[in-house]
Amino acid sequence: MKINILPGCLLAASMLLTTSCSDFLTEDPKGQLTNETLFKTKADLDLAVNSLYSNVQGFQCNSNTMIVQCMGDDVTSTTGSNKAAYLSADAFEAPTDLKGVNDLWSWYYNIIKASNYVLDCAKFMKADMSELGEQLGQAYFWRAYAYYGLVRTWGPVPISPEEVISVDLKNNTDEIPCASVEELYNYIVKSLQAAEACNLPETYSSAPKHLGDANVYVSAQAVKSMLASVYMSMAGYPLKKSEYYALAADKAKEVVDAVKARNVQTLLPNWNSVYSYGNDNHNECILGIYYNANTGSWGWDDSQLTCCHVPGSLPWGGWGDFLAERYFWSKYPEGPRKDAVYAKTFLTGEGNNVDWWATMDGKPYYKVKGEDGKDKTNAVFSDYRPMFTGFSVNCDEKGSPLKIDFDCTKPLYAGMTLGKRHQLIRYAEVLCWFAESAARSGKYINEAKEALKQVRSRAYSDPAAVSAIDGMSNDQLAEAAYNEHRYEVAGNVLGMVTCREDEFRMERLQDVFNYRVGPQSDVLVPAGTVTHSQTANGEPFEYTLKEDLVLPENMQVTGAWKGENSVYHIYPPTEVERNPNLKR
Template sequence: MIKNIKILLLATLLSVGCSDLEEEPVGILAPESFFKNLDDLQAAVNGSYAYMASEKYWGRKLTLSLLLRGDMADIGDLGTSARRQDVNNFEMADDNGMITELWPQSYAIIGAANQAIDGADRIDVNAEKKNAVVAQAYFSRAFAYYHLVRLFGDIPYIDFAVSDASTVEDISKTPAAEVYENIITDLQFAKEWLPDTQPTRSQPTKATATAYLASVYLTLGDYQKAYDEAKFVIDNKAKFNLKLEQDFQNLFVPDNAAALQEPLFTIDFIGQSRDGDLGQDYLAPLTGIRADETGRAENGGWTVAVPTLNVYEDWSGRDYRKKVSLDTVAIFNGEEHDFTEFANFSDRGVNRPHIAKYYRFPGTSGSNGRESSHNFITMRYAEVLLIAAEALNEINGGATEAIGYINELRARARNRGGEMANFPEDVAAGISQDDLKDLIIRERRLELAFEFKRWYDIKRLKLGQEAFGPNGLEPHSNFDPNRDYLFPLPGDELSRNPNLQPNNPGY
């Protein structure tokens, strides 16, 4: 592994601010002297959450890569950095700056989780109480590996605390199938030991682990297990304090975060607070409108990840989720203007609607909406319903139960900020298996728009040639299904450790 990863793996007891979680900075301490009680164990687990809430991970590098790789967001400002354009345009090289920073940060999360799991063995306390805390670390490790394996395929798998860098300097890749098996094992442990509820949604619960199990099984095409896990969450939603929020907009307002019952796991940022790249969130400016004067974010956004007009035109204007998800007006020189005029007020603006989920309400934030107070939802109850519907339709085509889950989401979408509409209509019984599958995938695209899910759907369903073909939402003639479903492994990793070669096909 490269030097950066070695350092991060060895330094993962550095615990920094992570929103609602109470913790103390513990510095870089030897595990045998640090782990004394459950509070110490929780502090180590919190370190993994802190590494998630960073610019190199959820604050920009991972999330922007996922946005641009899908077909719901394209490059807006053509003056933005080449590394972003290359991710978007399927022109990535193995030295792309997005992956060379995302990669070690992922292993920092894993390293912190491994330190906590190792440290748990050093604490002599009630096993049930200890397992309830260490299960959070198992979830964090599974969470990081689940993103890595979908992005890169075969990857180094480290499931132990690193005390000597030489133990990982010549590590080999683990086959993706084996990585998935390990992810499932970690999530099963987490499901068994995590509590039904937590003080904050930024700590995983039994339902969180179960929902991610359902997602993993769906990705692997094991539809029965995907349905079973999703159904477990649905059947126990009251016990887990889960439900669909009445107003879709409320999910994307930071001030509402503490009261929401739909999220299963959030990555929390503290507005105007950071330690280096930790705590630094750039999603509001990256998706915001260049030079906008609405006051949502001082100085407007950067117009980096912007939907194509195809995305806007394909989405019915009668769908409230479109209104919540897209910004179509802005203020320039004190006057309101439609998106067709955005480029008139900045030489780096574009005449397209912009993503609104993060820029419209950045909460407490700095210039351009940086350092927001968003609690980013990585999994919510709506997705559990979608997983259950898709998996059940594969098992029993056109099942009434599957249709019912989609209709729950559509019923919520008809609530336009307290005013009930008659669109989208319920799905009628009698729909064919193939038609229902297409409808469910479209429903995922709209319900979860810009929530970093679409690329993974394109990949698992092998939709690339359709999505990026001439009739797709974001045409890219150079999309290559033999290359582009995987990112390249970082080239500097491979040059330092020949055991990681060869790179993924086409790189």
């Protein structure tokens, strides 16, 4: 028995597409428009594409879907409040707070269902399928994107039915077995190849598909870039099919060659512009999610990351969901990139610009038990960590956001929402992927070195870091490119390939765990007066720095490494109840 389900408006489409993967709707279609009357033109199909992009926006409108990224060695979270889920990921433990597990699972499957809906709707149209390339390409791409996230977070997961308009009631999603990791990757590649066959443009000509210098819709270069990343993942853990590095190098080279052929500035000359709100729509971003804060309140079209991602701690007033790991910060290469990724100083409520390790009274750092029994210090910041600036925005005297390059010495915007783009793939990342995959496969070595030089030339203060690439062996080049990518995406838990995903591919998450179960006391800060910290009047603000930043006991990680069960999320318990196939 099959029942036709065809919403007659975008609202109904959204209602269909925002349920969990196991809640495929069946309903009596009386009074609704039928597929024969609704889907006649490309404009009709655009309704379904709009609904797809609404789900893409909802996927990252708050921080819950990014909690798993706390496994990476670049980020951690603060203690207390509602951070149990973040700290569980940080400690590689099964969470007691399931918001990260539940939200990420449901939003990925929302995107999959919305993508399948577009593809299914197209079947009812009388137009030549070749005329629907832009719409179909979006659906194939985002479906692949969602499964790519699922397989790296959970491993084996179910593949949802592709027909969502005509649902076979005998094929209950609760009973769908999990596809293997290899089956999932093959399905992802198949979807991306289908998107490639849609002949998407390299750049779109007008809004809403194009804004400023950047594409809003998925472009040909976004598809090729993601294919390169997927091939690299297939070459690494857990499949370990090393021959896929050659395919990754080929695909990444297509993107690099296309950029050269266009002869358009793609890599921004200044790193401070990469996350700049004043230059939000730049074309170094190959794939992004666009938000509009005009509603003034929380919603799928508002990015909330100004509060939950970057401000992080008093006095910036953020939620502190994602804070910087001190050890990663200490290893991070000096230069314009580090100065843009991390705040050099913090502006206190008293108008002082101080370092993150500053004390409030000029005395050496100390920790004592307060009257409430909790640890108390004389640190300016209770979290005692550097802060990322990727979603920090300055404000004017009225508190309104300013569209300028961020300056950590000036007042910060403290609003709850912002129409700022989330950057999922940048061209600098593709250059790193090209260099690493080429080095690991032994292909295009000279071009790979030139690609890595482009990245380092913009990022480092020391020119020797660039010239050193010429003398690298293939293994050295691969490792350098791997690390360079992690430096490029540090703190950007929104990206398609984060530090966590790099370390997952290279089986290095256990190294992160081993560090975190230790005392974490090897981040040394030299004692003395730091002259760039100053009061609002420009006078030196003197304090003594702590020499050994020992992590408080309540933030130290305990437990044992559990292999696969440590690197993967647990399946959402409610989904396990519905589908007994969700087990390891």
